[in-house]
Amino acid sequence: MTWHEWSEAEYVDCLEAERRGYAWVMRQHGGMPPKEAMEAALECYPYEPPDAPYRGLVFHDNSWHWAMRAIHGDRYAADHPELAHPSAEYLALP
Secondary structure, eight states, X not given: OOXXXXXXXXXXXXXXXXXXXXXXXXXXXXXXXXXXXXXXXXXXXXXXXXXXXXXXGGGGSOHHHHHHHHHHOTTHHHHOGGGSSOOHHHHTOO
């Protein structure tokens, strides 16, 4: 099943999980307070209606990637190779 074939419930579950992951990274690695981290996550992962042409496209990379780009820039993996892959703590998030 591809992202565009998901049910509404599957889409919302994925959206919420990516928001949690993004906010976690922004708190743990970006030093953001919880409220600001969640606001950043909501901005990065807005709800898209079912008829949006590219709904869910942001899911092609996980929230670790998008948050690291926001914190360290496009070259985060080259400049910070230790951050190129998600941490065990991130992968353990619900």
